[in-house]
Structure formats: C-alpha cells, structure tokens
Amino acid sequence: MTRREANATLLAGAALAAMPGVALAQTTRALPAPRKDAGKPLMQSLQLRRSTREFSPRALPPQVLSEVLWAAYGVNRPSGDRTAPYWRHIMVVDVYAAMADGVWLYDPKAHALIPHLAGDIRAQTGQQDFVGAAPLNLVYVVHGERMTDIASEERRLYGSVDAAFAGQNVYLYCASEGLATVFRGAVDTAKLGRAMRLEDGQFVTFAQTVGYPPA
C-alpha cells in the first residue's frame, strides 16, 4: 500500500467512525451450519404456510437464524448458486437482518453475518406495530446497478421477483418449524434505504418479519 492509499484508508475510517450508528466494534458473526434434515415434509409445510401478524418478542436461537437465512438465499450447490432462483444468473439481492443488536448483512458464501449498522432500526422496517418488537426483520435489498441494459422499472420488477422467491422459501421454512412470518410491502422503502445507509443503485424491495408466535 502506498502512503497515499494508506492516508485515504485512514481518512475513510475516520469518516466512518464519525457517522452515528455505523458498526465498527461488531465483528463478523459465524452461523451454525443449517440442518438439512430439519423440518416437516414439503407437503405438510405447504399445508401450514400462512402469514402471521402476531409475534412473541422471544429471540431466535442461532440455529434458527442460520436456517432462516439459508432458506432465504443460502448456497445450496458447489457452483455457489442459491436456494432461490434469480434473474439472468446475476445475483442482485442482498438479505439484511435487522435485529435488536443492529443490522447485519447475510454473506451466503461464508454463511455468516457481517455487521452493517449498530442500533435497532426494526421499527423502521415497516408500518405495522409488530415490526419493532419481533426478533427479526429481513430486508431484501437489490443492487439495481448490476442490472444493466434494462429500464429502472424493470429493475424493480425483476429485483422484487427475486426477493419474493427468497421470501417464499422463508415462508416454507417457518411453516415447517412452527415459526411465524409475514412478507411485507408496507414499507417506506426510500426512508428505510436511507436509514440503512444503502449505496447508490441499491434499493429496498420488501421486508419480512420472522419470529415465534405469541406464547
């Protein structure tokens, strides 16, 4: 690294540290391997799939968090492809986990959570009361800038379809494990994108709350 690059890195670090809410102290959080033999059979899970809008505040154990994220968009083949299909074989979806201890970016290749923001922004992930108290809100974010040679409305369409496939995987996992979930479009996506400090080109599509049903 040249002195100039080192200075630039230091300056960038200082700028980041000056931004309130940016997580610097948290480190990457490894997730336990998902149990591939877990859950009810597919047909029973389909029978049980539904949206639920009441959640217990009970936290999700690491094993369950791992499996929710793997179901959403985990790597399921040596090729690196995912549990959900995606447009033109171009990966545009990032899955973020908004929890009480901050916002985390799911890294499917490492099957780990990368700290993104410190602070609890769960209440900003939607317009319904339960979002602030449920343990997990997934936020499906699209890298629009990776979808070249199509119009911006098509970016929204295909990015949303990609996110919805991940959301359906989460629905089925939740049904098979007795968890509660709802896929949500009632989100102020621009405001949430700002709260999440998304980069240019990235945009929020949908969110999805996951937790236990009330006791």
Ligand SMILES: Cc1cc2nc3c(=O)[nH]c(=O)nc-3n(C[C@H](O)[C@H](O)[C@H](O)COP(=O)(O)O)c2cc1C
């Ligand atoms: C694109 C989309 C957006 C949705 N947005 C919301 C939402 O913002 N809030 C909510 O409570 N449910 C939302 N839902 C869930 C639907 O209301 C629900 O799937 C529908 O009423 C059928 O109920 P079921 O999922 O229990 O079968 C959404 C579902 C989809 C597919």
